[in-house]
Amino acid sequence: MRRLAGWAAKVASVCLACAVLPLAAAPPKTEIVEYASGSETASGFLALPSAPGRHAAILLIHGDSGLTGWVQEQARGFAAQGYVALAADLYRGRVAADSEEAHELARGLPDDRALRDVEAAFAYLAARKDVSPGRIGAIGWQMGGWFALQLAIHEPRLAACAVSNTALPTDADDLARIRVPILGNFGADQRGISAGRIEAFENDLRSRGIQVDVKIYAGAGSDFENSADANHFRPEPAADARTRDLAFFAKNLKR
Amino acid sequence: MRQWLRVLAVGGMIAAAALGVLVWATPPKSQTVEYKSGNDTVRAYLVIPDSPGPHPGIVVIHEYWGLNDWVKEQAQKLADQGYVALAIDLYRGAVATDPEDASELMRSVPHDQAVRDLEAAYNYLAARPEVDKSRIGSIGWCMGGGLSLQLAIHEPKLTACIVNYGAMPTDPADIARIQAPVLGNFGADDKGITPDKVHDFERAMKAAGKSVDLKIYDGAGHAFENPNNTAGYRPEAAADAWNRIVAFLAKTLKP
Numbered sequence: 130m131r132r133l134a135g136w137a138a139k140v141a142s143v144c145l146a147c148a149v150l151p152l153a154a155a156p157p158k159t160e161i162v163e164y165a166s167g168s169e170t171a172s173g174f175l176a177l178p179s180a181p182g183r184h185a186a187i188l189l190i191h192g193d194s195g196l197t198g199w200v201q202e203q204a205r206g207f208a209a210q211g212y213v214a215l216a217a218d219l220y221r222g223r224v225a226a227d228s229e230e231a232h233e234l235a236r237g238l239p240d241d242r243a244l245r246d247v248e249a250a251f252a253y254l255a256a257r258k259d260v261s262p263g264r265i266g267a268i269g270w271q272m273g274g275w276f277a278l279q280l281a282i283h284e285p286r287l288a289a290c291a292v293s294n295t296a297l298p299t300d301a302d303d304l305a306r307i308r309v310p311i312l313g314n315f316g317a318d319q320r321g322i323s324a325g326r327i328e329a330f331e332n333d334l335r336s337r338g339i340q341v342d343v344k345i346y347a348g349a350g351s352d353f354e355n356s357a358d359a360n361h362f363r364p365e366p367a368a369d370a371r372t373r374d375l376a377f378f379a380k381n382l383k384r
Numbered sequence: 385m386r387q388w389l390r391v392l393a394v395g396g397m398i399a400a401a402a403l404g405v406l407v408w409a410t411p412p413k414s415q416t417v418e419y420k421s422g423n424d425t426v427r428a429y430l431v432i433p434d435s436p437g438p439h440p441g442i443v444v445i446h447e448y449w450g451l452n453d454w455v456k457e458q459a460q461k462l463a464d465q466g467y468v469a470l471a472i473d474l475y476r477g478a479v480a481t482d483p484e485d486a487s488e489l490m491r492s493v494p495h496d497q498a499v500r501d502l503e504a505a506y507n508y509l510a511a512r513p514e515v516d517k518s519r520i521g522s523i524g525w526c527m528g529g530g531l532s533l534q535l536a537i538h539e540p541k542l543t544a545c546i547v548n549y550g551a552m553p554t555d556p557a558d559i560a561r562i563q564a565p566v567l568g569n570f571g572a573d574d575k576g577i578t579p580d581k582v583h584d585f586e587r588a589m590k591a592a593g594k595s596v597d598l599k600i601y602d603g604a605g606h607a608f609e610n611p612n613n614t615a616g617y618r619p620e621a622a623a624d625a626w627n628r629i630v631a632f633l634a635k636t637l638k639p
Contacts, residue, residue, distance in 0.1 A: 192491075193491065228483065228484060229483065230575050230576075232448070232483065232487050232490075232576075233574060233575040233576035233577075233606050234575060234576045235487070235576070236448065236490070236526055236527055236550070236551065236576055236577075236606075237574065237575070237577040237581070238551060238576070239551045239553060239554045240495060240551070241554055241555040241558060242554045242555075245555075271491050272491050275491075275494070275495065296491060296492050296494040296495075297494060298494055298496055299422070299496055299497045300500075303496060319488060319492070320478065320480075320485060320489055321478065321488055321489045321492020321493070350488075351491075
């Protein structure tokens with residue numbers, strides 16, 4: 130009898146291990162989703178956490194190159210941390226093969242359509258049964274950060290906003306409408322967004338009691354987080370920025 | 385003695401002719417001017433035709449390289465045609481010669497600041513004694529082309545708007561605000577602004593009862609009007625585009 134019980138216990142523990150281990154190692158489920166944007170259809174790359182129930186969510190907004198493999202990786206990373214993550218595709222299916230194409234795509238993107246698509250992506254997330262609509266944050270890199278900040282200005286349901294190497298709004302009325310915590314990561318060597326401008330933005334928000342946390346990384350340019358970009362990738366600042374992003378969203382979006 | 389006088393006379397006539405040619409061929413006066421745009425002091429390159437005014441005015445909006453020699457040359461060419469040309473500087477003094485730098489500078493300009501700069505430029509021209517403020521237009525290329533249309537959206541008194549391979553608005557509410565006739569030049573092979581986008585804009589403008597004349601050049605891609613763009617420059621298309629620009633301005637801005 131004891132031998133049988135011992136044997137049963139061993140079988141049970143093997144079964145349990147077989148059940149639990151794959152779950153722990155399994156990458157997040159991902160799919161392309163579509164949603165209405167004005168009178169058109171927009172799409173995004175969705176990554177889902179494994180646990181049931183309602184989750185906090187992150188809207189990811191890409192930069193000049195489009196919804197690249199790296200952006201998809203960021204979405205998977207957020208899902209692995211328990212967020213429903215949606216990377217909006219502002220280029221409607223186009224991804225830049227090189228920097229010249231990235232420039233053409235970026236310069237050709239109508240701002241009004243991009244904003245519409247970003248709002249549509251937000252509304253899509255807020256309506257999902259596995260999303261807690263009061264706990265949706267946005268993160269954007271470069272051009273994507275500008276649209277994330279537009280959400281912070283215009284979308285009252287947004288709960289937190291993180292940006293990287295992004296042009297910062299200067300309009301006083303727009304700035305006054307930002308009511309959510311902001312995280313900013315900037316490369317010290319990027320051209321065009323001066324330390325003075327960043328400071329002015331911080332001071333403006335802080336004067337109204339808005340939490341803003343900015344870090345400027347020495348020796349990094351405007352593309353330092355992109356691990357696919359060998360010339361500009363800076364692994365340590367990139368890892369640090371990532372840690373900051375995750376801590377920021379954990380603090381502001383998780384219960 | 386008579387022989388000597390004859391030589392002197394001929395020499396004198398030649399000298400006078402040369403001087404006449406020199407004076408006639410001297411380019412219009414150009415100067416750097418300063419004015420306020422919001423809280424910033426901005427600089428721009430102003431060229432005033434030599435002939436007596438007042439003249440129509442044109443806001444000249446650079447590509448993603450910044451206010452460089454090519455843009456200044458376009459301002460000169462417009463002044464040669466009888467327009468007061470104001471080439472603005474969205475980059476506050478920065479100029480790029482490398483496409484990577486140019487992309488970085490382009491995405492570092494906050495859209496709200498760019499629109500403010502455009503309005504400031506329009507108002508600056510309107511206030512100048514040499515300018516007929518009822519006849520001010522705008523022209524831009526690439527990033528500047530998109531912004532030329534933004535000025536048309538924000539400034540109902542704009543009298544002419546030229547866009548060269550720049551992003552076009554898609555929002556009917558914005559299109560409804562455009563009062564200026566629009567001329568556009570696009571390359572069929574432009575990866576970011578495809579012919580269907582050009583046709584969409586044309587349809588929307590016509591549906592709104594607006595004046596629009598868009599041409600798509602076969603065999604041309606992005607930035608085909610700039611000879612410094614060695615890969616993309618198309619001399620015949622560029623010459624044709626320039627002729628269209630000259631004719632359009634004469635029709636819309638000259639009495």
